[in-house]
Amino acid sequence: MALGPCPGKLAIPAPETTRSDHMTTTPRLTPLRYDPTELDRKWQQRWAQDNLNHVNDDDPRPKWFGLTMYPYPSGDLHVGHWYAMAPSDAHARFMRMKGYNVMHPMGFDAFGLPAENAAITRGIHPHTWTMANIERMRGQLRSMGTIYDREREVVTCLPEYYRWNQWFFLQFYKKGLAYRASAPVNWCPTCQTVLANEQVVDGKCERTGDVVIRRQMNQWFFGITKYADELLDFSNVIEWPDRIKLMQTNWIGRSEGVQISFDISDLGLDDKELRTFTTRIDTIFGVTFVVLAPEHPLVEQLTTPGQHDAVHAYIQQAGEASEIDRLSTEREKTGVFTGSYAINRLNGEKVQIWVGDYVLASYGTGAVMGVPAHDQRDFEFAKKYDLDIRVVVAPPAYDGQPFTEAYVDKGAGSQVNSGQFDGLPNTDGYKAIADHIEAQEWGTRTITYRMRDWLVSRQRYWGTPIPIVYCEKCGTQPVPEDQLPVVLPEDAEFKPTGESPLKYNEGFLHTTCPNCDGPATRETDTMDTFVDSSWYMYRYASPHFDQGPFDTAKTAQWAPVDQYTGGAEHAVMHLLYARFFTKAIRDLGLIDFGEPFLRLFNQGSVIHGGHKMSKSRGNVIAPDVYVNDLGADIVRLYLMFMGPWEGGGDWSDTGINGVARWVNRAWDLCLASTDALPDADAASDRDVTRLTHQTIRRVIQDIERFKYNTAVSAMMEMTNQLAPIHEAAKVSKGVWRDTVSSLLLLLAPLAPHITEEMWERTGHTGSIHAQNLPAWDESLAAIDEATLIIQVNGKVRDKITVPADITEDQAKQTALASDKVTPYTQGKTIDKIVFVPARYLISVVVKG
RNA sequence: GCCGAAGUGGCGGAAUGGUAGACGCGACGGUCUCAAACACCGUUGGGGGCAACCUCAUGCCGGUUCGACUCCGGCCUUCGGCACCA
Numbered sequence: 001m002a003l004g005p006c007p008g009k010l011a012i013p014a015p016e017t018t019r020s021d022h023m024t025t026t027p028r029l030t031p032l033r034y035d036p037t038e039l040d041r042k043w044q045q046r047w048a049q050d051n052l053n054h055v056n057d058d059d060p061r062p063k064w065f066g067l068t069m070y071p072y073p074s075g076d077l078h079v080g081h082w083y084a085m086a087p088s089d090a091h092a093r094f095m096r097m098k099g100y101n102v103m104h105p106m107g108f109d110a111f112g113l114p115a116e117n118a119a120i121t122r123g124i125h126p127h128t129w130t131m132a133n134i135e136r137m138r139g140q141l142r143s144m145g146t147i148y149d150r151e152r153e154v155v156t157c158l159p160e161y162y163r164w165n166q167w168f169f170l171q172f173y174k175k176g177l178a179y180r181a182s183a184p185v186n187w188c189p190t191c192q193t194v195l196a197n198e199q200v201v202d203g204k205c206e207r208t209g210d211v212v213i214r215r216q217m218n219q220w221f222f223g224i225t226k227y228a229d230e231l232l233d234f235s236n237v238i239e240w241p242d243r244i245k246l247m248q249t250n251w252i253g254r255s256e257g258v259q260i261s262f263d264i265s266d267l268g269l270d271d272k273e274l275r276t277f278t279t280r281i282d283t284i285f286g287v288t289f290v291v292l293a294p295e296h297p298l299v300e301q302l303t304t305p306g307q308h309d310a311v312h313a314y315i316q317q318a319g320e321a322s323e324i325d326r327l328s329t330e331r332e333k334t335g336v337f338t339g340s341y342a343i344n345r346l347n348g349e350k351v352q353i354w355v356g357d358y359v360l361a362s363y364g365t366g367a368v369m370g371v372p373a374h375d376q377r378d379f380e381f382a383k384k385y386d387l388d389i390r391v392v393v394a395p396p397a398y399d400g401q402p403f404t405e406a407y408v409d410k411g412a413g414s415q416v417n418s419g420q421f422d423g424l425p426n427t428d429g430y431k432a433i434a435d436h437i438e439a440q441e442w443g444t445r446t447i448t449y450r451m452r453d454w455l456v457s458r459q460r461y462w463g464t465p466i467p468i469v470y471c472e473k474c475g476t477q478p479v480p481e482d483q484l485p486v487v488l489p490e491d492a493e494f495k496p497t498g499e500s501p502l503k504y505n506e507g508f509l510h511t512t513c514p515n516c517d518g519p520a521t522r523e524t525d526t527m528d529t530f531v532d533s534s535w536y537m538y539r540y541a542s543p544h545f546d547q548g549p550f551d552t553a554k555t556a557q558w559a560p561v562d563q564y565t566g567g568a569e570h571a572v573m574h575l576l577y578a579r580f581f582t583k584a585i586r587d588l589g590l591i592d593f594g595e596p597f598l599r600l601f602n603q604g605s606v607i608h609g610g611h612k613m614s615k616s617r618g619n620v621i622a623p624d625v626y627v628n629d630l631g632a633d634i635v636r637l638y639l640m641f642m643g644p645w646e647g648g649g650d651w652s653d654t655g656i657n658g659v660a661r662w663v664n665r666a667w668d669l670c671l672a673s674t675d676a677l678p679d680a681d682a683a684s685d686r687d688v689t690r691l692t693h694q695t696i697r698r699v700i701q702d703i704e705r706f707k708y709n710t711a712v713s714a715m716m717e718m719t720n721q722l723a724p725i726h727e728a729a730k731v732s733k734g735v736w737r738d739t740v741s742s743l744l745l746l747l748a749p750l751a752p753h754i755t756e757e758m759w760e761r762t763g764h765t766g767s768i769h770a771q772n773l774p775a776w777d778e779s780l781a782a783i784d785e786a787t788l789i790i791q792v793n794g795k796v797r798d799k800i801t802v803p804a805d806i807t808e809d810q811a812k813q814t815a816l817a818s819d820k821v822t823p824y825t826q827g828k829t830i831d832k833i834v835f836v837p838a839r840y841l842i843s844v845v846v847k848g
Numbered sequence: 849g850c851c852g853a854a855g856u857g858g859c860g861g862a863a864u865g866g867u868a869g870a871c872g873c874g875a876c877g878g879u880c881u882c883a884a885a886c887a888c889c890g891u892u893g894g895g896g897g898c899a900a901c902c903u904c905a906u907g908c909c910g911g912u913u914c915g916a917c918u919c920c921g922g923c924c925u926u927c928g929g930c931a932c933c934a
Contacts, residue, residue: 031886072934113933186932196932243852247929250851324930328849362931451931458932529934569928571852604854605928612927641872643861647853648927650860658872661887710862713871720871789867794915796867820901834914839866845914 029629030660033667034757036631043753044145052767053147055103057554064100065558066092067537067597069566069574070107070154073133074114077140079621079639079651080613083606086636087645087708088565089146093749094703095563096147097773103558104147105540107154108134111162111463111529113196119462119494126462127490130157140624145632145752154539156532161539162464163485164549165531168581169467170478171588177223180476183455184295187215191497194459199498203320207498214319216295219457220466220525224580228252228449230594231579239599244571251572253450255279258434259365260443262290262342262351269301274342274353277364277448280374280410281437282430285418286392287344288382289352289370291335294318295361302353304339311336311355318357326357333358333381344369345442346433347419356381364448372406379406392417393426454577456528461492461500463526471513471520480514486522500524533574534581537561537596552590564597567605575600601706604648606639613651621651633751634660640708640750659712663754666719666747670740670758672726677733684730691721692739693781696774699746708750715747737762742774790815791843792824808835815842 047053068088071081085106092104108130115126122129134155141148156162172178186195188205194217199206224231232252234245257279265272274290292299294315303311314336318326325331335356342353351370358377359368372382372389382389389403393413407413415421415429424432437443457466465486467479479486489508492501502508502524513520535549541558542551560582575597582596605612608619626635638656642649695718702711722739725731731739740762748755748768759768783804788811790798798820802811812833815821825846834843 028885069934074934109934194932198933200932247852251930253851324849327930330849455931460932528932533934567928567934568853569934572929573931574934602928607927641860647861652860652873655860655873662872664887709860710871713862716871787867791866791915794866794913799867832914834866836866838864841866841915843866843914 028657029626030657030664032630032634032660033664034754036634036753037628039757040143040145040627040631040633040753043756044142047767047769050767052769053149055105055149055152056101057557059101061099061101063558064092064095064102064563065537065561066095066102066104066563067540067561067565068104068106069564069570070109070533070536071137072112072114073108073110073130073137075133075136076622077137077144078613079606079608079623082144082623082635083639083649084566084603085141085146086144086639087603087706089144090636090640090708090749091563091565091703091706092147093752093769094773096769097745097749097771099772102147103149103152103540105152105154105543106141106146106148107536107540107543108137108156109529109533109536110134110155110157111526111532113198113460113462115462116460116494116498119492120496120498123494125490125492127157130462143624143627143632144636152540152543154536154543156529156536157462159485159487160544160546162488162532164535164539165464165527166467166479166484166486167481167549168531168535168585169527170481170484172222172584173468173478175587177226177584178220178456179223180218180220182216183219183221184214185217185219185459186212188212191499193497193499195498203322211320213316217457217459219455220468220523222454222456222580222584224454224577225449225451227580227583228254228451230583231576236593236595237598237600240597241600241602244568244575244600244602247571248576251451251576254447255450256445256447257281258437258443259446260284260369260437261345262369263345264302264340264342264353266343267302267340269298271298271301274298274367275365275443276367276369277446278369278371280371280430281434281443282410282415282426283371283374283392284344284346284369284433284437285415285421286371286373286390287349287351287369288372288388288390289354290342291354291356291359291368291370291378291381292338293359293361293366294355294357296355296359296366299338299355302338302340307337307339311338314355314357321357323360326360329377331358333377333384335381335385337385345440346437352387354381354385362452363450373403374406374408376406376408379403390417393429454528454530454580456531457525458528459500459524460526461488461494461502463529464488464531465502465508466523466525466527468523469511469513469520470523471516471518473518474513474515474520477513477515477520483514488526500526502526530574530577534577535585537564537578538585538591549590555591559591560593560595561597563599563601565601565603568602571602601646603645603706604643606642606649606651608651626656630656630660631753633754634663637663637712637751641712642709644709645706662716662719663751665723666715666743667754667758669719669723669726670744671761674733674736676729677726677731677736678729680732680734682730682732682735684725685732685735688722688725688731688735688739689780690783691718692742693776696742696746696776697781700773700776703749711746712750715743718743744768745771745774786840788814789839789841790818790821791841792821793845794843797821797824802840806840808837811835811840811842815844 068085092102096102110130115130118124118129119126169178186200188195188210190208190210195212200212203212205212232249257277258281259275259277261273261275264274335354338353338355340353341350343350370378372378373391374393394416395407395413411427413426415424421429421432434445465488467486469477469479471477489505494501509521511520511522538550538555538559541554545551578596583594585591586594608621611619613620623635638659641659695714698714699711744755744759756768785801786804788800788802789796798818800814828846831845831847
């Protein structure tokens with residue numbers, strides 16, 4: 001899972017034209033009061049020495065498992081990674097200071113396409129390339145000052161990890177949850193190889209420019225649709241964004257309908273009927289044709305000799321269109337007649353069987369009944385090919401005229417031209433027709449999902465080998481568990497076509513059958529990397545366990561994940577696969593819960609120069625130069641201050657200076673001498689205390705909601721107000737010490753290094769990160785004066801300072817007495833007066 | 849195309865249906881300096897007014913409400929995903 005932009009494309013040089021105004025040279029950065037490099041180094045070393053970030057399983061405090069999506073080791077940690085990791089690190093630190101035993105680990109999603117591309121273009125072995133990248137990124141992760149416990153790192157391309165992918169595969173296989181079936185792949189005829197979607201540009205091979213065709217291959221699937229209904233149920237998560245739940249719900253796409261068969265027995269084929277799925281069985285009498293997907297298994301047999309050439313040409317053409325294009329409602333609906341007919345059993349009519357690419361083989365039965373009067377796609381299709389359009393659901397007050405578009409409303413119309421069902425209201429018609437069909441055994445009510453089973457086969461090298469052996473005698477044989485892992489061979493020849501070296505690795509390919517000991521060949525496909533990321537969270541509890549995928553006792557102690565954060569681009573696939581895996585693992589008896597992530601938060605992405613950062617655009621910001629000059633804390637703080645984490649933010653070289661200036665001011669203020677301050681009873685003590693408690697409240701509430709930007713603002717406002725008070729010595733020593741301590745504690749999760757330094761310099765012992773957050777006291781945070789806002793007909797007319805405990809009557813009297821208000825009320829009738837106590841707002845409504 | 853989001857000053861953004869523009873950047877004016885940098889002080893949405901203040905303004909068009917950036921309906925634009933990038 002790449003966090004942020006890590007394009008896996010073969011290196012494409014950045015077009016010169018896009019390197020424009022936003023490509024600044026070395027930015028001018030604010031000089032700091034301290035040496036950030038030295039300070040970062042000092043504390044990172046100290047924390048390592050003291051093992052401050054070691055996570056202890058036996059810690060008596062309540063556990064908190066905070067997880068950030070692990071990155072793909074693309075080579076360098078860039079600002080996009082920091083944007084994902086720094087705020088989540090701050091949250092984990094925040095939870096630790098709230099009294100939890102926090103596990104906030106990090107690992108690497110180390111299998112994937114870019115490593116193979118590096119092998120092809122640069123001749124580096126994927127393993128070498130990946131491990132070197134991981135080593136470099138480990139150092140960069142340390143430079144952020146994160147609390148990752150390095151003993152808990154997970155690296156998915158190591159056999160100690162991926163053998164458990166294989167183990168899961170075998171368990172799924174035993175349960176029938178892993179199975180082999182035919183599915184299309186992108187095929188480049190020139191390269192003679194399978195292409196990833198990413199390698200297909202405008203329907204052409206990225207490398208050769210040849211038109212990519214879809215080709216059927218036998219591939220492995222996981223039966224995620226068996227869990228479709230449970231995946232629609234979000235009642236066991238605590239806090240997930242509604243939009244993610246909605247996207248997953250729509251992705252799963254449950255629809256209730258009827259599977260209805262058309263009679264093709266007079267054609268003399270093995271299949272006597274043609275099955276279709278419809279959600280509108282009430283329109284069955286309006287069927288004037290049937291359309292099959294070009295990939296439908298019966299197309300070949302149904303095509304008459306006279307139509308053979310036309311159908312074949314059409315299928316070839318359809319093989320070049322992408323699924324997104326085929327589903328477009330704007331695209332012209334095309335098709336070709338097979339020459340055969342099917343019988344609609346409800347009225348005995350013969351209807352033409354067509355092939356059309358707006359029907360997908362992967363949805364429903366791969367065949368649809370064409371009801372042009374009541375489905376817009378069918379309507380367009382019928383218009384184009386001059387097929388009958390028969391109204392069977394009359395809209396209310398229907399005048400009998402031909403439709404100019406399909407009438408698709410459900411429920412309002414009534415059945416016509418529908419035999420014995422004529423005159424029934426549409427909804428009753430649906431029930432009656434469905435009952436009739438079930439009674440006649442022509443079809444059944446059924447549920448179809450848009451979601452398909454998970455295709456896990458990849459025709460690639462750099463992935464987990466699928467633990468299956470093919471024996472001529474015994475057929476498909478799972479590799480016995482005691483022979484795991486099936487190790488990815490290191491000797492591999494990478495051809496410039498991108499073809500998987502596994503197919504030609506004799507030592508890997510040839511093996512013996514685990515059943516009969518005869519000669520056999522291994523499956524050479526590897527697994528989708530989403531398999532790795534579907535259960536990695538459970539591995540962190542026991543990352544080096546070798547008796548199973550994880551130590552079930554440890555996982556029971558830590559899992560499920562309390563807070564998961566990562567990019568919204570994973571809203572559906574990764575998160576759905578991980579939910580499926582969790583339920584499947586639960587059914588294997590390894591865990592006793594069904595949801596992997598109790599709370600979910602998706603951050604936005606960092607924009608620079610108006611675009612998401614990407615290597616190909618040439619607008620990537622390397623954090624290293626900023627870290628060197630300003631230190632990790634200021635980069636962390638700026639990323640959090642830039643904008644709401646959820647919405648992403650716009651990187652600005654000057655903007656980071658604003659945070660640097662504030663850190664300078666805060667540094668001066670917190671370390672300023674207190675000699676000139678009175679010992680007690682200073683004029684502003686109450687104000688300072690109130691400000692402190694208000695700020696504690698704001699910051700804690702903001703961080704709980706991941707609103708780091710306003711949390712930082714609140715602390716900026718606090719120092720802005722404190723500076724003149726300290727300058728004028730209007731605060732006493734004790735109150736000042738408390739306020740500085742509170743500020744440092746609040747800032748510590750966000751800026752761990754400088755707060756640790758200031759904590760030490762202000763005379764505290766022990767790490768600031770081992771402290772608890774300050775608590776606020778509502779009575780100390782309370783105001784004693786408020787501004788009463790007075791509106792007349794919704795427009796603000798006056799603002800008056802009043803005591804905080806003003807009553808409603810007093811507020812109303814004050815409002816009506818205001819000489820800014822009377823001109824608007826004079827000679828008019830006061831309709832009503834609204835008082836909003838929480839807002840100190842009076843709204844006077846006048847008439848006339 | 850489908851699914852999901854987002855549009856507020858010159859810029860990043862703030863605002864449980866209740867003072868629109870907090871906080872910060874930039875810009876302008878000033879202090880300090882031989883000069884600059886740093887720092888500090890002040891101004892900074894548009895229009896009108898000497899001023900008090902008035903008025904317009906949260907992508908566009910409508911609606912609900914005493915009151916709408918916020919809720920509802922319809923558009924426009926941008927972004928994320930669409931099953932083999934991760």
